[in-house]
Amino acid sequence: MLNLTDEQLKRYSRHIILQDVGPEGQAKLMEAKVLVVGAGGLGSPIALYLAAAGVGTIGIVDADVVEISNLQRQVIHFSSDIQRPKVDSAAEKMRAINPEIEVNSYKLYLDASNIKEIISDYDFVLDGTDNFATKFLVNDACVMAGIPFSHGGILRFDGQTMTVLPGRSACYRCSFRQPPPPEAVPSCSQAGVLGAIAGMLGTIQAAEALKFITGAGILLTDTLLTFDAKIMHFRRVVLKKRSDCPLCGENPTILDLTEIDRATCDLSV
Amino acid sequence: MEIRLNGESRFIDQITKMSVAGLLEMEQVTSPEMVAVQLNGEIVDRGTYHNTMIVDRNEVDFLYFMAGG
Numbered sequence: 001m002l003n004l005t006d007e008q009l010k011r012y013s014r015h016i017i018l019q020d021v022g023p024e025g026q027a028k029l030m031e032a033k034v035l036v037v038g039a040g041g042l043g044s045p046i047a048l049y050l051a052a053a054g055v056g057t058i059g060i061v062d063a064d065v066v067e068i069s070n071l072q073r074q075v076i077h078f079s080s081d082i083q084r085p086k087v088d089s090a091a092e093k094m095r096a097i098n099p100e101i102e103v104n105s106y107k108l109y110l111d112a113s114n115i116k117e118i119i120s121d122y123d124f125v126l127d128g129t130d131n132f133a134t135k136f137l138v139n140d141a142c143v144m145a146g147i148p149f150s151h152g153g154i155l156r157f158d159g160q161t162m163t164v165l166p167g168r169s170a171c172y173r174c175s176f177r178q179p180p181p182p183e184a185v186p187s188c189s190q191a192g193v194l195g196a197i198a199g200m201l202g203t204i205q206a207a208e209a210l211k212f213i214t215g216a217g218i219l220l221t222d223t224l225l226t227f228d229a230k231i232m233h234f235r236r237v238v239l240k241k242r243s244d245c246p247l248c249g250e251n252p253t254i255l256d257l258t259e260i261d262r263a264t265c266d267l268s269v
Numbered sequence: 270m271e272i273r274l275n276g277e278s279r280f281i282d283q284i285t286k287m288s289v290a291g292l293l294e295m296e297q298v299t300s301p302e303m304v305a306v307q308l309n310g311e312i313v314d315r316g317t318y319h320n321t322m323i324v325d326r327n328e329v330d331f332l333y334f335m336a337g338g
């Protein structure tokens with residue numbers, strides 16, 4: 001059975017009995033390298049589920065330390081972690097769930113100067129960042145490098161996600177083009193988010209990563225999944241890869257990574 | 270006219286066409302900068318909201334920007 005140990009067969013038995021995963025799929029998970037950008041509301045459930053699933057190498061990026069206001073939704077961090085770097089707190093929980101995995105911590109802000117090198121080590125990237133600058137940067141860098149990724153965003157009671165296969169499916173810029181002007185982004189005091197929304201959306205993103213690695217099912221490509229948890233309404237909007245996309249279109253105008261103004265709403269404040 | 274707005278049927282009385290800007294206003298979208306508008310599957314250029322017309326049976330989607338994570 002593809003060199004799975006008895007303990008691994010037990011640990012991953014619920015994956016292995018799934019016809020669409022099986023021992024081959026589990027072996028793929030154990031060989032996979034996945035990068036989680038942000039150890040916050042989305043990054044918490046993503047990192048926990050990827051670790052539990054036995055994804056062999058998981059990178060986690062976050063420059064911040066744990067604050068008390070994070071604990072309402074960032075479930076990988078505990079009260080005893082306040083003031084600790086988020087990547088340390090997250091890595092400790094991930095290793096506790098699954099000592100078999102390798103966790104790479106990056107205590108830094110991703111920017112145009114470092115993102116290329118960091119993502120190049122990974123097969124799949126998950127965006128769990130809390131600002132448009134980094135969301136667009138992750139999209140641009142992944143599309144340029146041809147690395148598949150999951151976009152995710154939450155606000156108040158709403159969430160949205162899409163999976164991007166560069167060159168083959170719509171990217172974030174195909175529809176959203178460029179970050180909204182900072183003055184239009186709701187101020188920190190106006191925004192907010194129901195804690196469980198982060199779990200709902202992050203878990204969908206984690207499932208997409210596991211599907212991508214194992215080849216199970218159909219990915220959320222060319223589709224924006226959105227939900228409004230106030231009325232628990234889910235919707236799929238069909239998107240297209242656009243020939244006039246400034247990044248992945250026929251005549252791209254974005255040819256290299258540049259810094260975008262980071263001034264935007266940080267839900268963690 | 271009757272359009273599909275965000276996947277749901279919407280009857281707009283006594284009108285045969287409406288601009289994208291008009292629809293955003295009617296729907297009380299307070300910051301249009303936080304929305305990408307898709308009309309019949311195509312993204313509408315922000316500069317053309319006033320002269321892009323929505324007519325009977327058109328499909329319109331408001332794609333909201335969400336930065337939180």
Ligand SMILES: [Zn+2]
Pocket residue numbers: 170171172173174175241242245246247248249
């Ligand atoms: Zn694109």
